[in-house]
Amino acid sequence: MNLTLKVWRQENAQARGRLETYEAREISEHMSFLEMLDVVNEDLIKQGLEPIHFDHDCREGICGMCSLVINGIPHGKEKATTTCQLHMRHFKDGETITIEPFRAKAFPVIKDLVVDRSAFDRIMAAGGFTSINVGGAPDANAIPIPKADADKAMDAAACIGCGACVAACKNASAMLFVGAKVSQFALLPQGRVEREKRVRAMVAQMDKERFGACTNQYECEAVCPKEISVEMIARMNREYFRAAVKPQASAKAVGA
Amino acid sequence: MALESKTPSGPIEQKWSKHKFDMKLINPANKRKYSAIVVGTGLAGASAAASMAELGYRVKAFCFQDSPRRAHSISAQGGINAAKNYQNDGDSVYRLFYDTVKGGDFRSREANVYRLAEVSVNIIDQCVAQGVPFAREYGGLLDNRSFGGAQVSRTFYARGQTGQQLLLGAYSSLSRQIGLGQVAVYPRTEMLDVVLIDGHAKGIVIRDVVTGQISSHAADAVVLATGGCANAFYLSTMGLAANVSAAYRCYKRGAFFANPCFTQIHPTCIPHTGEFQSKLTLMSESLRNDGRIWVPKNKGDKRPANEIPENERDYYLERKYPSFGNLSPRDISSRSAKEVCDEGRGVGPSGYGVYLDFRDAIKRLGKEVIAARYGNLFDMYQRITDENPYEVPMRIYPASHYAMGGLWVDYNLMSTIPGLFVLGEANFSDHGANRLGASALMQGLADGYFIIPYTIGNYFAGVGAKNISPDRSEFKAAEKEVADHIKKLLSIGGKQTPDMFHRRLGKIMWELCGMARSEQGLTKALQEIPRIREEFWKDARVVGGADQMNMSLETAYRVADFLEFAEVMCVDALDRSESCGAHFRVEHQTAEGEALRNDDQYAYVAAWAFKGVGQRPELHKEPLQFEYLKLATRSYK
Numbered sequence: 001m002n003l004t005l006k007v008w009r010q011e012n013a014q015a016r017g018r019l020e021t022y023e024a025r026e027i028s029e030h031m032s033f034l035e036m037l038d039v040v041n042e043d044l045i046k047q048g049l050e051p052i053h054f055d056h057d058c059r060e061g062i063c064g065m066c067s068l069v070i071n072g073i074p075h076g077k078e079k080a081t082t083t084c085q086l087h088m089r090h091f092k093d094g095e096t097i098t099i100e101p102f103r104a105k106a107f108p109v110i111k112d113l114v115v116d117r118s119a120f121d122r123i124m125a126a127g128g129f130t131s132i133n134v135g136g137a138p139d140a141n142a143i144p145i146p147k148a149d150a151d152k153a154m155d156a157a158a159c160i161g162c163g164a165c166v167a168a169c170k171n172a173s174a175m176l177f178v179g180a181k182v183s184q185f186a187l188l189p190q191g192r193v194e195r196e197k198r199v200r201a202m203v204a205q206m207d208k209e210r211f212g213a214c215t216n217q218y219e220c221e222a223v224c225p226k227e228i229s230v231e232m233i234a235r236m237n238r239e240y241f242r243a244a245v246k247p248q249a250s251a252k253a254v255g256a
Numbered sequence: 257m258a259l260e261s262k263t264p265s266g267p268i269e270q271k272w273s274k275h276k277f278d279m280k281l282i283n284p285a286n287k288r289k290y291s292a293i294v295v296g297t298g299l300a301g302a303s304a305a306a307s308m309a310e311l312g313y314r315v316k317a318f319c320f321q322d323s324p325r326r327a328h329s330i331s332a333q334g335g336i337n338a339a340k341n342y343q344n345d346g347d348s349v350y351r352l353f354y355d356t357v358k359g360g361d362f363r364s365r366e367a368n369v370y371r372l373a374e375v376s377v378n379i380i381d382q383c384v385a386q387g388v389p390f391a392r393e394y395g396g397l398l399d400n401r402s403f404g405g406a407q408v409s410r411t412f413y414a415r416g417q418t419g420q421q422l423l424l425g426a427y428s429s430l431s432r433q434i435g436l437g438q439v440a441v442y443p444r445t446e447m448l449d450v451v452l453i454d455g456h457a458k459g460i461v462i463r464d465v466v467t468g469q470i471s472s473h474a475a476d477a478v479v480l481a482t483g484g485c486a487n488a489f490y491l492s493t494m495g496l497a498a499n500v501s502a503a504y505r506c507y508k509r510g511a512f513f514a515n516p517c518f519t520q521i522h523p524t525c526i527p528h529t530g531e532f533q534s535k536l537t538l539m540s541e542s543l544r545n546d547g548r549i550w551v552p553k554n555k556g557d558k559r560p561a562n563e564i565p566e567n568e569r570d571y572y573l574e575r576k577y578p579s580f581g582n583l584s585p586r587d588i589s590s591r592s593a594k595e596v597c598d599e600g601r602g603v604g605p606s607g608y609g610v611y612l613d614f615r616d617a618i619k620r621l622g623k624e625v626i627a628a629r630y631g632n633l634f635d636m637y638q639r640i641t642d643e644n645p646y647e648v649p650m651r652i653y654p655a656s657h658y659a660m661g662g663l664w665v666d667y668n669l670m671s672t673i674p675g676l677f678v679l680g681e682a683n684f685s686d687h688g689a690n691r692l693g694a695s696a697l698m699q700g701l702a703d704g705y706f707i708i709p710y711t712i713g714n715y716f717a718g719v720g721a722k723n724i725s726p727d728r729s730e731f732k733a734a735e736k737e738v739a740d741h742i743k744k745l746l747s748i749g750g751k752q753t754p755d756m757f758h759r760r761l762g763k764i765m766w767e768l769c770g771m772a773r774s775e776q777g778l779t780k781a782l783q784e785i786p787r788i789r790e791e792f793w794k795d796a797r798v799v800g801g802a803d804q805m806n807m808s809l810e811t812a813y814r815v816a817d818f819l820e821f822a823e824v825m826c827v828d829a830l831d832r833s834e835s836c837g838a839h840f841r842v843e844h845q846t847a848e849g850e851a852l853r854n855d856d857q858y859a860y861v862a863a864w865a866f867k868g869v870g871q872r873p874e875l876h877k878e879p880l881q882f883e884y885l886k887l888a889t890r891s892y893k
Contacts (some may be wrong), residue, residue, distance in 0.1 A: 012804065023535050028530060032640075035534050039342075044751045045808055050800050053807055055322060057495040059535045061636065063326040086637050110466055111805045118443065121323050124434035128488055129428035132704045134307040137378070137385035141342060144396025154389040154414060161325055184387060191387045240468055 001027050001093035005040065007052055013116075017109065018139040019098070022052075029089040033076065034059065034066065036088055037099075043135035053112040061085040061225060064160030067167070069100040070162045074223045082162065096188050102163055104172035106158055106209045107143050117163050117211035120177060127201035128181045130190050149187050156184040158226045164222035165228075171212030176220040179232035186239050194245035203240055259512075259863055259878040262368040262666040268353075268884050272371045275667070276710055280717035282285040287312030290477040292712060293460055293574040294318070295447045295502055297425055297430065298327030298390040301481030303704025306429035308479075309438035311709055313716075316473055317430065318462060320497060325427045328483055329355035329700060332419025333540035333633070334385075335403055335421040336697040338433045343400050347408040349373045352479065355406055356695060356755050357885050360660070360688020361837035362516070363851065363861070366884055367667060368685045373708040375696050380412055381504075382705055384476060386425040390414050394868055401545060402583065403693040411694045416540050416632045420698055426704070442473075447502045448616035448808065449737045450478060450509050450676060451730050455675035457506075458724050461734045465810060468803040470738055472731035474724040477675045477712055479703070480506060484659030484681040486519060487814075488822050489770070490762020492656040493525060493538040500821045503663055503682050507824075511671040512863035512876060514684035515661035515822075517829035520691055520838050523589035526640055527609040531759075536655035540633055541614070541693045544582045546617035547650070549573050549589070551610050561611055561649045567698055572596055580892040585853075587690045587838040588892060590654035594771050595849065597653070604651045607823040613649035655701025655769060658696060660687040660838065661828075664863040664878070668711035669703060672863075675719070677712060679703035684861065689837025742802050745812045750795030754808070757792045760820055760858040761785065761815075767782050769826050774842045778830040782823065786870055789819040819871055827864070827873060834858045 001055050003024040010017030022044075027036050040052035057065040068083045070076035091097065099113065107115040137188045157180070165176035182199050185191025191198075215234055217231040221230045264275040282290065283338040294305040301695035302324055305317040308508040317837050319327060324412040339352040341615040352373035357364055380398070384390065390412050400409040414421035433439040444460070447460040451472065459474035483572070486492040508670045524539045557564065572592055584592075592610045593610050596602065618626050623646060634645045639653070662684040669685070678702040687695065742858040752889045764784055792815070800806040835851035836858070846853040859880045863872035 015298075028532060030529050032534070034531050038443070038534055039532060040514050042753050042755065045797055045799050046751065048797070048799055050806075051808055053805060055328060057497050058328060059496060060331055060537050061639075062697060063319060063321075063328070063330050063495065065326050080635075081639060087642070091640060114805065117322060119430065121325070121434075121441075121443075121504065124325075124428065124431040127435075129432040130385065131309040131432060132385045132429075134303075134382055134429075134709070137381040139379040140340070140390075140398050142386040145392055146396055147392045150389050150392040150396075154391075154421075156422065157389050157414075158417065160420075161323065184389065188389065188824050190385055206272050206635070215262050 001029065001088065001091070003027060003091065003094070004096040006096065006098045009052070011113050012111055013108055020025070027088055030086070031088045032059065032084055033070070033086040033088065034084050043196065053114050055114050056084055058239040059084040062160060066163040067102045067162060067164070068132060069102060069167060071098055073076040074102060074167040075225055075231065080227050081226055102167035104166045104211070106172060107163060107166060108213050119211070120161050120163065121176060121244065122209060123174070123202055123205045124181070126205035127198040130185065131194060137245045143189050152183045156180045156228070156232055159228050160226055162225065166211065168219040170217065170219070171215060173214045173220070174211035175181060175214040175233045175236065176204050176224065176228055176230065178202050179236035181227050182236045182239055183232045186235060195239060196246050199236065199239040199243050204206070259664065259876050260666060261365060261878060262668060263365065268367060268655050271367050272374060273492035279710055282497040282713050284312055286312060290716045291315070292477045292479055293473055293475040294479045295460065296327065296481035296483060296682070297324035297427070298481060298483055298680060298706045299426055301327070301428035301479070302423065302430045303701050304479055304481060304679055305439050305709045306426060306433050306703050307610060307709045308431035308712065315433070315439045315477065315535065316442065317439055317448060318445050318460070320444065320446045320465065322443055324430060324441060324443060325424060327423060328498055329423045329697070330420045331493070331495065332407070332697055333416045334542040334594060335401065335413035335694040336379065337403070337410050337694045338412060338698065339373055339379045339410060340377055340380060342398060343409045345408045347410045351408065352376060352410065354885060356686065356692060357688065358890060359692040360690055362688065362855070362882065362887050363518070363751070363836050363857065363880065364686055364688030365880065366882060371707070372686050372702050373441065375702045378706055379558060379698060379701045383422060383425050383648060386428060388414065388425040392538060395870065401542060403542060405829070415628065416423060416542070419697060422701065426701070434648045448505065448813070449734045449834065450506045451674070451734045452509060452673065453724060453728065453730050456674045456719065458722065460732060461738050463738070465565045466805050468806065470735050470800070472726035472735060473529065474726040474731065476716055476719070476721055479589050479677045479679060479712070480663070480682050481679040484662065485821065486656045487657055488761070488818050489656035489765045489813030490764070491528065491533060491536050493522060493536055493587060499817065501814055501817045504817045504821050505542045506673065506676060508661060508672065508866050509673065510866070511662040511676055512865050513661070513824055514664035514820070514863045515828065515859050516864065517769070517832060517839055518660035518661060518837065519656060519825070520586060520658040521654045523586055523593055523654050524612060524652045525655035526637065526650055527604055527606060527653040534770060537636070538655070538657065538725045539637060539650065542584070543612060543630060543633060544628065547582065547612040547614050548616060549582050549610055549612055551596045551601040551603060561603070568620065570596070570601070572623035577892045584892045585690060585692065591771055593654055593838060601733055608715045609651040609653045611649035612652045615649070617856060618646065656766070656770070659693055660684065660689060660691050664861065666701060669707055669713070670715065675715065677708060679708060680861050689839055701828060704847050742809065742813070743810060745798050745816065746802060747794060748796045748798060750797050752795050752797060754796055754798065754812040757788060757796060758815045758818065760788055761819060763824055765825070769829050772840050772842050773829050778826050781826045782830070785819065785823050785826065792819055794817065824864055824873055831875065832858055832862060853889070859887070
């Protein structure tokens with residue numbers, strides 16, 4: 001099939017970006033979306049032009065590195081699918097496809113379709129862990145965990161940290177991402193030890209990174225390639241409320 | 257140079273405990289005087305960085321991804337082994353040790369493997385304490401499954417995303433140390449050289465892939481955890497950016513490369529579909545617990561799978577290996593798939609595929625049970641192939657997956673360059689000639705959480721804190737070499753993209769240094785690889801500049817290294833004139849077509865020293881002694 005692409009090009013973080021038009025010729029329906037871009041890029045390089053920069057690595061939908069807003073939807077319109085797992089059979093011959101970066105104040109563009117998502121890492125460093133050192137862990141079966149809780153924790157932990165939730169939200173809220181991590185730990189006995197400290201620290205960092213607040217539109221859940229439920233946001237709100245009404249035990253930095 | 261494995265003396269069960277006692281300690285107040293650089297933030301790197309920081313060492317962690325959480329360990333699906341014997345089915349540290357040495361076809365170091373089995377139980381404890389949501393039974397205890405090549409259920413798993421969950425666990429520990437200021441993290445940076453001062457590794461040269469800036473970082477030791485080299489085959493199950501460059505640059509600076517030809521071909525991947533393909537996708541081996549592998553009995557049988565009657569199907573693994581059947585080790589399963597396809601009995605459009613059929617399991621257990629076990633894998637398969645595996649059998653074919661070989665390390669995980677430690681897939685030490693399923697995650701975390709924190713302290717105590725400045729001339733000289741190399745790449749001005757060369761190299765490696773190797777084929781590969789390399793330096797086209805984000809340049813320097821490294825793989829494969837594990841030399845097979853080892857001549861680790869590009873590397877042998885396990889012919893019949 002042949003396609004017309006309108007692609008966001010931007011030399012670097014400071015430059016002004018613009019949409020440029022490219023033709024993608026003789027594309028097989030079995031290609032993934034990124035393989036289609038590989039073909040376009042090989043042509044560009046052969047012509048001595050700079051390829052379209054985009055983030056990608058595992059190409060099997062798990063590393064969370066690929067992004068792209070395809071025809072206005074983060075990761076494209078297929079449900080529960082990352083861009084790297086989106087196949088060209090879902091497009092029609094002759095179609096025009098618009099490709100833009102994830103857009104949010106907290107995700108500045110680095111180049112073309114590549115954005116800086118390190119705000120997520122800073123939220124994790126603020127509290128996304130259990131404060132245990134190697135060596136002291138009790139036997140793994142010492143604390144039985146109800147299967148239902150373990151399964152729910154796994155549903156939360158499935159988040160790949162791609163940031164599509166932020167890109168889809170009109171407020172650029174990161175509450176699905178943060179809610180998933182808070183929920184994972186709140187559901188497990190190992191994580192409950194620090195639940196108040198954690199939710200306070202992660203939410204504070206989230207605000208500091210200038211992510212917006214949730215206004216219950218559920219766009220995040222709709223685009224999430226791992227189908228993380230907005231229940232995570234509800235649980236985070238409960239955890240946050242719980243922490244707010246509990247007196248703060250220590251002012252010490254979380255993790256110390 | 258004599259290779260000293262530094263394996264401690266004494267009975268195998270006591271070696272590690274004894275060694276931990278014998279190693280020197282650094283008192284807690286002095287630990288902050290020492291610094292370590294960790295390159296790579298996968299399971300081995302993230303766990304090493306976190307646990308060294310917990311002890312009080314100052315750590316700098318580097319990765320080329322945009323976040324340490326995205327290292328390729330994340331793609332591991334099936335599980336992690338540990339000798340917990342929670343299932344009461346006869347597992348033990350000794351059995352895991354035995355299975356791993358046997359599975360590796362007696363080409364690994366006994367003492368290392370024993371230690372791996374010994375610490376495996378601590379890994380699971382550590383991960384559960386981190387909040388890793390492993391699968392559980394209704395009573396609340398951890399669930400296990402059996403996995404390729406094992407007759408006990410010792411594999412812990414988190415749906416089909418075990419690697420992801422373990423990595424996120426290690427990343428969360430690392431994040432905690434970053435928050436505490438104990439680790440400084442440098443994402444989107446690529447290590448392009450290691451710097452030696454007075455013969456010891458004391459730092460690295462990196463390129464910031466956003467700005468293109470080249471800079472140096474110094475420390476008291478360098479820990480390399482940069483993964484494997486399977487992308488030498490171009491198409492593999494690795495992430496696209498996975499490369500051999502960091503390890504290869506260390507090799508060029510004096511680290512020996514051990515058993516580079518031992519590369520694992522994973523039996524269950526989605527078959528190749530076309531020239532445009534950028535990678536091969538693995539379907540977890542756990543599928544082999546319930547799926548049955550078969551091809552039609554008759555050549556060229558093009559009927560749809562469901563129309564082929566039972567008596568015209570050949571369940572070849574069950575037929576050839578009745579006691580292990582579909583769970584036979586990876587090398588044996590891969591080779592058997594190749595054999596039936598070479599006979600003309602392969603399925604799918606290319607004829608290079610075999611069926612992995614869940615019909616009987618669905619009949620026996622119901623669709624719901626199968627969906628609960630493998631739902632996400634089935635969805636992934638359908639997304640890629642547009643076929644529904646609940647209704648038609650999956651098609652699978654082997655693909656390049658894992659490097660058992662890697663930089664040579666001693667028992668302390670230190671390479672032949674003092675102060676350069678190598679962990680995880682990047683080293684060679686534990687899997688011999690073939691890795692068992694669910695053992696890669698185990699090894700990465702064993703090295704990072706439980707071994708390096710001890711052995712690096714011993715090294716530090718021996719050499720003392722040096723507080724070296726990255727402004728020293730050795731660093732400046734290395735920076736200049738890196739900058740010149742980049743300039744050279746940018747000025748070739750040819751017509752072909754680096755990927756075009758990579759694809760050509762991959763084809764040669766897959767055909768001549770893949771599942772079946774011969775003297776003739778390898779000799780041919782050794783003639784063709786230098787030709788492609790020469791052509792690369794004349795006709796490659798690398799666009800853009802050095803001082804900017806430039807993915808064309810990144811690909812180019814990785815491909816340039818693969819074009820040199822592939823030759824070392826072929827030299828090793830040619831030199832090892834025996835078949836063992838994943839290394840199958842067609843000249844050495846039994847009448848039934850099984851691998852034929854030659855223990856009298858080849859029971860050694862082949863460690864290669866760099867002698868110049870295009871020059872034959874120099875072979876150093878580390879003889880392997882088997883004091884506990886008897887060298888035996890593997891039999892999975």
